[in-house]
Amino acid sequence: MSEFHFLRPFWLLAFVPAALIAWRLWRSTDDRRTWRGVISEELLPHLVVGKEKRHRLQPVHMLLAGWLIGTMALAGPAWQREPAPFADDAAAVVIVLKVAPSMLTEDVQPDRLSRSVQKIRDLLKQRPGAKTALVAYAGSAHRVLPLTTDAEIVSTFAAELSPDILPREGDSAHAALTMASELLKKENERGWLLWIADSVAADQQAAIAKAQSTLAPTSLLVPETTGTEFETAQQAARAIDAELVSLTPDDTDVKQLLRRTVFSNVPDGSGGERWRDAGYFLVPVMALLTLFWFRRGWVIRGSLWGGSA
Numbered sequence: 206m207s208e209f210h211f212l213r214p215f216w217l218l219a220f221v222p223a224a225l226i227a228w229r230l231w232r233s234t235d236d237r238r239t240w241r242g243v244i245s246e247e248l249l250p251h252l253v254v255g256k257e258k259r260h261r262l263q264p265v266h267m268l269l270a271g272w273l274i275g276t277m278a279l280a281g282p283a284w285q286r287e288p289a290p291f292a293d294d295a296a297a298v299v300i301v302l303k304v305a306p307s308m309l310t311e312d313v314q315p316d317r318l319s320r321s322v323q324k325i326r327d328l329l330k331q332r333p334g335a336k337t338a339l340v341a342y343a344g345s346a347h348r349v350l351p352l353t354t355d356a357e358i359v360s361t362f363a364a365e366l367s368p369d370i371l372p373r374e375g376d377s378a379h380a381a382l383t384m385a386s387e388l389l390k391k392e393n394e395r396g397w398l399l400w401i402a403d404s405v406a407a408d409q410q411a412a413i414a415k416a417q418s419t420l421a422p423t424s425l426l427v428p429e430t431t432g433t434e435f436e437t438a439q440q441a442a443r444a445i446d447a448e449l450v451s452l453t454p455d456d457t458d459v460k461q462l463l464r465r466t467v468f469s470n471v472p473d474g475s476g477g478e479r480w481r482d483a484g485y486f487l488v489p490v491m492a493l494l495t496l497f498w499f500r501r502g503w504v505i506r507g508s509l510w511g512g513s514a
Contacts, residue, residue, distance in 0.1 A: 212281030212482055219279070223272040230265045264497070271494045278484035278491070285481045296465070297336040297352055297396035299385035299421070300325060300359070304366045305343040305374060307403055308428070313452065317428035320452060321401045322363045324426065327459045328399070329356035336394065340385045341366050344375025348384060352392050378405055378441070379412035386421045397465050398423040404434035405441035414444035423447040424465055426458065 211217065302325075308318040329337060337359050339349040349362050368374070382398060389396040398421050405413070413420075425442045429435055430451045442449040448465065450458050 209282065209284040210480075212283050212480060212484075214280055216276055216280040219276040220273065223269060223276065227265060227269040227272075230268070267494055267497050271491055274487050274491050274494070278487040280484065282483045282487075283480040284483070286479065297338070297389060297392070297394040298332070299338040299340060299352075299388055299396060299398050300363070301340045301342065301378075301381045301385050301398055301400045301402075302363065302366065303343065303376075303378070303381075303402035304341045304368055304371055305376065306368045307434070309368065310403070310429075313428050317403050318367070321426070321428055322360075322366075324452060324459060325363050325399075325401075326360045327456060328462055329360060331459065331463055332356070336396075338385070338388055339363060340381050340388070341371065342377050342381035343368060343371040344373035344377055345371065346377050346381035346384050347371070348388065351388070352394065376404075376406035376409050378402060378409040379416060382413060382420055382423070382445075383416060386419060389421050396421055399426060399462065400424065400447065401426045401428070402438060402441075403428050404437045407437070410437070410441050410444055413441055417445045420445055422465070424450055424462055426450045426452060426462065428452045 302321065304318065308321070309316050311317075313320045333356065334354055336352040336354055337350075337356065338352045339359055339362055341347050341349050349366070350359055353359065378400075382400065385398050400423055402425065423445055425438060425447045427435055427438045427449065439449060441447070448461075450461050452458055
């Protein structure tokens, strides 16, 4: 409790009108005050009926208590720290998907492109609320979706991609990866590229290698795991120091990719930079005080100006 303080101390100023209103209501409910100018103070206690009621719990007491507790809650009492809400910080991911005719090869069922889209969907299910963008390329690169937390729309757009809707065939992996990295920079996001391709053209390998220092950290998911095409993907991954992940029939590949999406984990007990607002714990107390107002005849007589109501 040595670190006890209020997160929003300006709300404590509400104590001033609370004290003023309570004092005025107290005076307006004082039956003796009306007779003090007529009956002497020595006789007044013996002539006023119901004098002991003033020592019992009255509505004005509960009104004042509720006001004070509510003010305390709004001021935000705090004395403990809690982990920051984004301590387990999922990285923003830009998916760079090759959408060329070769991705329709059926050596991976149902075909390389469809299986890649299924892996995208599986990955996004494990990253609820995290930001994801989508870039597609063949002979040219195109931003399909900017960073969004809507995983469903990313999955839907990825599923609709096909070589037929891209303007030309070819391999523009360098342009696509550069576009994806710039997208993260413009959004000022720490992030990661998930590059999905079955092969990389020789000229693209050279261009990507030259641009390595400007590219965001990258993982390359390859739909097939053997042959000349796979070897070109391996070479491209080595050129930019990318993690190479082979598509698997189970979720091993997705789990491997997920390890790249977490920036930091705050150890248990280490706390964070956020103070825990204990004002929420006062809300049930205020709710209990409202139960008194269901009592029969439980009203406040009087007004702020000393009249009756």
